[in-house]
Amino acid sequence: LVCRNENIDDSNAELARDLRLLVRERLVAGDSDDEVIAYLVDRYGEYVLLSPATSGANLLLWIAGPGMLILALGAAGLYLRRRQRADEVVAEPLSAAEEARLREILDK
Incomplete structure (x- = not known):
């Protein structure tokens, strides 16, 4: 709710920082880009997407x-x-x- 219409890389919001860490952890664990996106959407809903489907x-x-x-x-x-x-x-x-x-x- 705090970084709407802003990608997580550009946002200074606390939620964006947490999402950056989570994305980094998932990528280091070997997940593909699509798997990371699917994980975030499953966990937080389509709200986390900069451009929803x-x-x-x-x-x-x-x-x-x-x-x-x-x-x-x-x-x-x-x-x-x-x-x-x-x-x-x-x-x-x-x-x-x-x-x-x-x-x-x-x-x-």
Whole structure:
């Protein structure tokens, strides 16, 4: 939680220091890079990865942000289009009785 968006080599956080030691120990013990990564993910979860995998639940999170932006832009476009159409109310011409009443009022 203390070195988010920072790799463990660049971070000065205590957790990063502990992870560096753990990685070094696992590599000295003969584990491959993939085995060390799998060990860390099993122990701490995908949170320890600088770039989590884009699969499963993470894929949903990767898609959700841009998807919501696209939906919001579409909704805003529809709203503006309907609002513009509502503003374009066409006035019907006055009937003869209405015109006569209007002339009567204006002549006073």
